Amino acid sequence: MKRALRKLLTLFYRDLAIARGYRSAFVLEIFEALFAVATFYYLSRFIESPQLSRVLPQGRNYFAFVLIGFALFDYLGVALDSFDKMLEDALQNRVLEALLVTRTSLLTILSGSLLYPFLTAVLRTLIYLAWGVVLFGFSLSGANWLGAIIVLLVSVLAFSGLGILSASYLLLYKRGNPAKWILLGISALASGMMYPVSVLPGYLQFTARLLPITYSLDGMRAALLGGAGLLALRSEIMALLTFAAILIPLSFFVFSWALQRTRVTGTLTHI
Amino acid sequence: MGCPAILAENLAKYFPPAKSGWRALAQPFAKQRIRALAGISFSVECGEAIALVGVNGAGKSTLLRLLATLLHPTSGHAQVCGVDVATKAALVRTKIGYDAGVEQSFYGRLTGRQNLRLFATLNGLSRQEFADRIERLSELLELSPFLDQQTRTCSTGMLRRLSLARALLHSPEVLLLDEPTRSLDSASAVAFRRYLKNEIIGRQRATLLFASHDISEVEELADRIILLHQGQLRMFGSPRALCAAAQNNGLEAAIRALTGAG
Numbered sequence: 001m002k003r004a005l006r007k008l009l010t011l012f013y014r015d016l017a018i019a020r021g022y023r024s025a026f027v028l029e030i031f032e033a034l035f036a037v038a039t040f041y042y043l044s045r046f047i048e049s050p051q052l053s054r055v056l057p058q059g060r061n062y063f064a065f066v067l068i069g070f071a072l073f074d075y076l077g078v079a080l081d082s083f084d085k086m087l088e089d090a091l092q093n094r095v096l097e098a099l100l101v102t103r104t105s106l107l108t109i110l111s112g113s114l115l116y117p118f119l120t121a122v123l124r125t126l127i128y129l130a131w132g133v134v135l136f137g138f139s140l141s142g143a144n145w146l147g148a149i150i151v152l153l154v155s156v157l158a159f160s161g162l163g164i165l166s167a168s169y170l171l172l173y174k175r176g177n178p179a180k181w182i183l184l185g186i187s188a189l190a191s192g193m194m195y196p197v198s199v200l201p202g203y204l205q206f207t208a209r210l211l212p213i214t215y216s217l218d219g220m221r222a223a224l225l226g227g228a229g230l231l232a233l234r235s236e237i238m239a240l241l242t243f244a245a246i247l248i249p250l251s252f253f254v255f256s257w258a259l260q261r262t263r264v265t266g267t268l269t270h271i
Numbered sequence: 272m273g274c275p276a277i278l279a280e281n282l283a284k285y286f287p288p289a290k291s292g293w294r295a296l297a298q299p300f301a302k303q304r305i306r307a308l309a310g311i312s313f314s315v316e317c318g319e320a321i322a323l324v325g326v327n328g329a330g331k332s333t334l335l336r337l338l339a340t341l342l343h344p345t346s347g348h349a350q351v352c353g354v355d356v357a358t359k360a361a362l363v364r365t366k367i368g369y370d371a372g373v374e375q376s377f378y379g380r381l382t383g384r385q386n387l388r389l390f391a392t393l394n395g396l397s398r399q400e401f402a403d404r405i406e407r408l409s410e411l412l413e414l415s416p417f418l419d420q421q422t423r424t425c426s427t428g429m430l431r432r433l434s435l436a437r438a439l440l441h442s443p444e445v446l447l448l449d450e451p452t453r454s455l456d457s458a459s460a461v462a463f464r465r466y467l468k469n470e471i472i473g474r475q476r477a478t479l480l481f482a483s484h485d486i487s488e489v490e491e492l493a494d495r496i497i498l499l500h501q502g503q504l505r506m507f508g509s510p511r512a513l514c515a516a517a518q519n520n521g522l523e524a525a526i527r528a529l530t531g532a533g
Binding site: 093094095098099103109263265266 | 287390
């Protein structure tokens with residue numbers, strides 16, 4: 001019995017010793033919890049509001065509003081997770097060195113690794129919407145599909161820039177990616193995924209304007225629920241294109257720098 | 272006369288000490304103090320087979336990884352086929368085949384063929400070229416019995432063969448192999464060495480730089496030997512020259528004498 005307990009404790013100390021090497025991951029979990037609690041606080045405030053129907057845009061019900069919020073937020077998660085996951089998989093499988101000595105750049109490999117997750121995200125969105133339509137009376141009769149597709153495409157471009165930035169951190173530090181968790185946390189809290197941005201305090205409304213997903217959500221809801229045409233969507237599309245124009249070159253630059261640093265420090269294939 | 276296949280000039284590689292906890296945040300910017308290689312200079316001609324020899328920690332793998340563009344030199348220069356490994360890494364990668372000697376370096380849920388096809392495509396091979404090459408390599412490395420098996424179910428020896436096949440698939444001009452026949456049974460090792468010598472070096476005129484602890488392998492394949500010790504080049508010459516320098520008839524004893532390993 002004593003021996004078994006000692007073995008269990010030894011295994012616990014092993015994990016503790018490994019975790020001590022990644023203390024930032026622990027701190028990030030504390031912040032992640034803060035974002036989650038704050039999100040639910042504002043959600044409850046919104047739901048308890050007597051003016052709920054007035055603050056909802058496009059005069060739709062909350063179900064339609066939040067369904068699109070969840071479906072689109074999935075793409076941000078995919079963009080931020082896929083690059084990390086590809087790198088983590090390659091590190092765990094010890095394939096990264098073999099990939100890096102091929103005639104294909106790591107950025108191309110990362111971009112190619114995004115196709116499958118994005119296609120599955122599209123499929124998931126369609127399933128979300130289909131369940132909503134079939135079982136819960138969600139109506140897409142007046143939707144502007146072209147507008148929705150364009151908003152989605154420019155959103156994916158902007159999100160990909162964030163994903164590559166996030167992967168740069170992982171490349172350098174291997175674990176506890178704060179870029180990803182902070183961005184996901186702030187986006188969940190402030191972008192209007194579960195409630196309109198208008199219910200948030202001023203400083204969070206300002207933060208929302210700095211997040212690409214805010215414009216994606218506005219544009220997607222306007223296209224799918226309000227049937228807004230391309231002219232009406234132009235401000236959201238332009239905002240997302242601006243994010244993409246800044247984030248993609250910036251992320252390529254940062255990623256190339258991070259890759260170069262790992263070649264200098266010899267930590268490229270460290271797990 | 273063309274440029275050398277591999278050229279190193281005063282090449283050095285230092286690593287920063289590993290940091291943990293909050294100090295790990297400064298790791299990418301830490302000063303590189305731990306010496307892995309220093310003052311390495313040599314030149315290898317096209318079609319030569321060169322063995323990298325030395326005890327563990329001598330710097331053999333670091334040198335291979337520098338030439339494979341996986342590491343950036345701290346100082347000095349290295350070129351592969353006249354192309355600088357630090358400034359034109361992408362171009363260097365079009366010329367090399369590299370095998371790190373790590374067996375578990377495949378996507379376990381994919382079959383051997385699927386894994387090799389992925390790497391062949393990333394190396395720019397067409398479907399037809401892949402089909403032709405895989406047929407030839409299957410024959411040589413006896414891949415057929417497990418080629419369509421998920422690699423997570425393959426033995427170490429099988430993975431080793433797949434790994435070598437991956438390095439050879441795109442017919443590189445320069446082959447960088449880290450302990451190529453480790454984990455192979457003796458018959459397969461002999462067949463592979465014969466293939467390297469006759470086909471890759473003999474017919475294709477590719478250049479081979481390989482790290483090895485197997486003296487018989489070194490004797491069989493190497494035209495010249497780079498002897499590394501504690502990150503420095505102790506000697507570069509033919510096996511006979513090494514023996515002469517150590518005043519010893521056997522290569523193994525000569526290497527031991529030259530590295531002061533008794």
